[in-house]
Amino acid sequence: MKQISIYDTTLRDGTQAEEISLSTADKIRIAGKLDALGVDYIEGGWPGSNETDRSFFQEIRQYDLSHSRIAAFGSTCNPKGRAADDANLRALVEAEPDAVTLFGKTWDLHVTEALRVSLERNLDIISDSISHMCAHAPEVFFDAEHFFDGYRKNPDYALACLRHAHEAGAKVLVLCDTNGGSLPFEVREIVQTVRAALPEAQLGIHTHNDSETAVANAVEAVFAGAVQVQGTINGFGERCGNANLCSIIPNLELKSGGRFRCLPEGRLKLLTSTSQFVSELCNLRPFMRQPYVGKSAFAHKGGVHVSAVLRNPETYEHVRPELVGNEQRVLLSDLSGRSNILFMAKKYGYALDKNDSAVLDLLDEVKTRESQGYEYSTAEASFELMFFKAMGWSKRYFHLINFNVVDSMREGFTEPYAEATVMLKVGGMVEHTAATGQGQVNALDVALRKALTPFYPTLGEMRLEDFKVRVLHGVMRDSGGTASVVRVLIESADATDRWTTVGVHYDVIHASWQALVDSINYKLFKDDPKKFPVGGKHFPQSEPK
Template sequence: MIQIYDTTLRDGNQSEEISFSTDDKLRIATKLDELGVAYIEGGWPGANPKDKRFFQEIRQYALSHARIAAFGSTHAAKTSADKDTNLTELIASQAPALTIFGKTWDIHVTDALKIPLERNLELIAHSLRFLRPHAAELFYDAEHFFDGFKANPAYALACLRTAHEAGADVLVLCDTNGGCLPHEIAAAVDAVRRELPDAKLGIHTHNDSELAVANSIVAVQHGAIQVQGTINGYGERCGNANLCSVIANLELKLGMPCLPEGRLCRLTDTAEFVADVANLRSFARQPFTGKSAFTHKGGVHVAAVRKNPRTYEHIPPEAVGNRQRIVLSDQSGQSNILYKARQYGFELDKGDPFVLELLTELKNREDAGYEYAAAEASYELLVNRVLGRARTYFRIAAIRILDSLFTEDGEPFTEATVMLRVGGLLEHTAATGRGPVNAMDNALRKGLEKFYPALAEMQLLDFKVRVLSRPKNGNDTSGTASFVRVLIESGDRKARWTTVGVSYNIIEASRQALEDSINYKLFKDDQRKLTQAIREL
């Protein structure tokens, strides 16, 4: 089995957008253990209090599969291994696996450390021998190995030989600058295997040439038994090897197990979980685990996958815990409409007048700037309204927005007044907010929650505005007169959904998206109640 060594908590945390707290690290570690990775690198126990606390607290967790690894470096050149704080903190972490990195590229030794090449070999040997009695497993990360091998192969190999003889269980070859090509990785790994045939090798690649995954796989094909990387490819600069793609390719394409049996289907959930904890939006087009990885939009594609998913899907999406999606746009054909209608519980046939009407409506709306591929909730409402299956929960009679840009406390002030018709009653209310959209949202909720209390659990999660600069009806719609598309993502305890609005007035576009979002929440709640009632009959 290929060992998966996850360094999301250390290398991934070095991404400029990410700063994991100790609690974040503990949550991710338990998720990675559920996925079944072999090693979870927690960080530098000697570098900061946050990482030190992680190693103290993770000892209270009963992990079922993964082993915790602590990370550090060879000892400082001006001291000895037994007096080096970095190494003593590694031992104090009580992590079952210890990983240290050392210089392998001669220019780093002479120019960065400013020590003789022979002294660097001593640092490697002394550090590993000092740690060896305290580590169940001991790994050596050969920093900049591939660049060092190209510049001075004899010295790079000497560093590995020294580490191997000093007791390292795995020699991890690092493409630290991320600039190598697959054929260079293959040649270097082959050379190491010839030089040290009994050594176990690992691979650690960065993505600066967008080849980290390919380079990792090539290294495995040439004999590496351990792959280091991060979930979603997080990491410094352009990131590390994306373990989501590495694991899926090795298991599904090369038949090389990386995870315990039955765990691969947790991959997508793990990728999304780590993104949420990192407070980053998931990358939709990420292979295997992205929302768009098995999404079909063009009519020809949809017609084919409805007959046989293999026509446009290289693996079953369920294998990695993902799912097939059909989205709608001005490129859609009747197959898209039929597929989505079936999703919503309608069995329709090609040529059905409703299908043709809906297809025409969809194309006209997309031409006006609506984007239903990214706002499926608005589309589902559209379908159900045309079929007469969606109730009219409320009608907006009027909205007025008042903005005061300057007040005595220096904060902008916005008030929204709304008039709503609900079940024959006219509700007139007002609310303030942080800007016009927030004020309008607050006023709508204030007027509706007395009729629909469940709206209190709904919240706005994301708000996007896109300028649509194009002529419309012969009028100038460029610059500040442009039409805009507003996408609003909302959610409750059960689901998330996205709605869309389009107008030359950003407040009106926001109103459309907000109204759809509220209606969708009420519509889905009604559907759930109906389903539950049927089950109880």
């Protein structure tokens, strides 16, 4: 089995993506996760370019990483000077990393047009910079920028650049598809050619996704002989992104017939949680349909698919989701069959028969509600409440008497004023509260929780994470469309869980109320201490079936 070195550049190349900005503290936390995952190198940034990256290298020295080595990134020396006098290279040395990656020009167009020096001078720059850094850093890698474009235009010169870097002491020559325009067959052929030309050199691969081939290109390079793969978690990066390590790593470990190892034994199962952690810290919603680690990667909706998967997961799953820390999911919709209901029942701890009246009733209710605009493939918490109601769960945590919401614009104010009043009956007592908020739904949420929190303190842990409204054009209340039915999805979370609920109505506030009430009921339901694992995960022994 061949060990492939995984070089993560999320903290440097990944932050060049739109919408991503990380503080030093963020980068330290991500580095801890990457170390736990077991990547070999964590590129912390370019210490010669900004204060955040310099701060990271100072701070990371205070942490004892269990596996990963910290790499610093920078360019070859200024064309007008020498490596020994270069401020950028000095900053790399002062950062005291475990490894240094220098990028240099290998496309003759960039040498003459961007650097504006002769081809020979660029070779001297590469040799001088690499040899200087090898005297000051434990390991030095050479990123051959724009290598594949350069090789296609002038293969002799591109190879000469690699040869100079190798002879100067670079441990790995990393071939970069910087513009992301290469195709897999080209990458494989060129890597094989480079290996033949420089048989003693170790090669790496760094690809971008502008042609949607970054992952395939990286995999092809490994099969052609590359021993290091550079990429980012979730494929974050400039323009269309970098090669996605969340796909490359399992592709190599699970699809190569045992030829390659990327992570330490047992670490692959941390991949999904690492992906989600990085997305959250970057303040980006995880991509549901991302291969291997996405929430939808092993989700099944059609009844025929579900029936087959329940018999044998291999029928519609290319790998077992547990291998990468993900899980199989069965979605509920108007495409559902009895297999979907049986799967969810088993998930909740019930071994129901396919001819059980509860199964047929639930299936009919799901299909009816979906035709009205409800969406249970996303709003699993709403379905779970509906399921346990069908199973006999009869407890009501509160009873609505009435609510009222007003939204107005007052003279002299630039922002609207929203206020909600709620009257509830809780445990035989009537609670009447009012609250203001940033919009009607927020005011309603604040007023509702204000009334309930004295009775249910754990609601203080709950927060609303997301709110989505969609007009359902296929369901109208009038011919003009002004009373179109809307669907509201509310995503909520507490310290341990995240859940989504749904509401549907022609009145957006009423739809929001439905989703909001389901969200609060789900929180109270899952925290209810009077539930026992008798017949099901949540079913309370004292409640009638």
